[in-house]
Amino acid sequence: MDQRRQALEHALLRAARSGGLTRDAARSVAADVCRYDGGGGEMHVKELLAQLSDRDQGRVRRIVSALRRIDDGSYGTCDKCGSKIDENRLDLMPETTTCRACAD
Numbered sequence: 001m002d003q004r005r006q007a008l009e010h011a012l013l014r015a016a017r018s019g020g021l022t023r024d025a026a027r028s029v030a031a032d033v034c035r036y037d038g039g040g041g042e043m044h045v046k047e048l049l050a051q052l053s054d055r056d057q058g059r060v061r062r063i064v065s066a067l068r069r070i071d072d073g074s075y076g077t078c079d080k081c082g083s084k085i086d087e088n089r090l091d092l093m094p095e096t097t098t099c100r101a102c103a104d
């Protein structure tokens, strides 16, 4: 699972960077949302995220929610049918919440 977490954190960094944030800003978003404890960093992260397009913000949110699912143990399980999501699919789209069949 640590590998998945790392992949998600990298995806988060990439999404923030491709959304136009500086490397430092992207790092700070990744560091803060990966703690996602609603603590002091939250406000700052919201401001940084507000600079991203809706599409990039959506991606960041999906990644953060995937990190939460790793913590609560539901990661890798399809939201719709409850079956296990294919490992290859998770490799390609670590933030996905549905199996291939349910994605269509």
Ligand SMILES: [Zn+2]
Pocket (backbone or CB within 6 Å): 078, 079, 080, 081, 082, 083, 098, 099, 100, 101, 102
């Ligand atoms: Zn499914």
